Amino acid sequence: MKKIINKAMFLFLFLGFIAAQDVLISLDGNNLNYSADEPIAGFQFSHDGCVSGASGGEADAAGFTVSVSSSVVLGFSFTGSTLPTGEDLTIVELSGSPTQDCLSSFVFSGTTGNVLSWNWGESSEPCDDADNDGVCDDIDDCVG
Numbered sequence: 001m002k003k004i005i006n007k008a009m010f011l012f013l014f015l016g017f018i019a020a021q022d023v024l025i026s027l028d029g030n031n032l033n034y035s036a037d038e039p040i041a042g043f044q045f046s047h048d049g050c051v052s053g054a055s056g057g058e059a060d061a062a063g064f065t066v067s068v069s070s071s072v073v074l075g076f077s078f079t080g081s082t083l084p085t086g087e088d089l090t091i092v093e094l095s096g097s098p099t100q101d102c103l104s105s106f107v108f109s110g111t112t113g114n115v116l117s118w119n120w121g122e123s124s125e126p127c128d129d130a131d132n133d134g135v136c137d138d139i140d141d142c143v144g
Helices: 002-019 057-061
Strands: 023-028 031-036 042-047 051-055 065-068 072-076 086-096 103-109 118-120
Touching: 023 103, 051 057, 051 065, 051 072, 057 086, 072 086
Parallel strands: 023 118
Antiparallel strands: 023 031, 031 086, 042 072, 042 103, 051 086, 065 072
């Protein structure tokens, strides 16, 4: 009985963590998209050389300074502006050949400098939540 309770607690905490992400990101072609419940005051992520530039999107609309090096993309505002909350918005359009595998180590900051949690999501492709658990996952393909 104790093992069942431990497994149930682990599953509850794991699913709670996945569902509690502040920022969900997705890659639609060269558009790096996001869904967020909190404004984003800055972002940074690493790449393996697959990104040669970044422009446009909500970062440009908010007046962010976006800088791209051979391994890092950094975006923030000198004036305190933020990226808006919303669903399936474009952070920036990436130049080069970006894939989910070549992008890593994302850091998003909130308006008070707090770190926002993130995860890869599927915001550009809706999911059938077949098991009604509030999570789009591989298990949904197995229901029925």
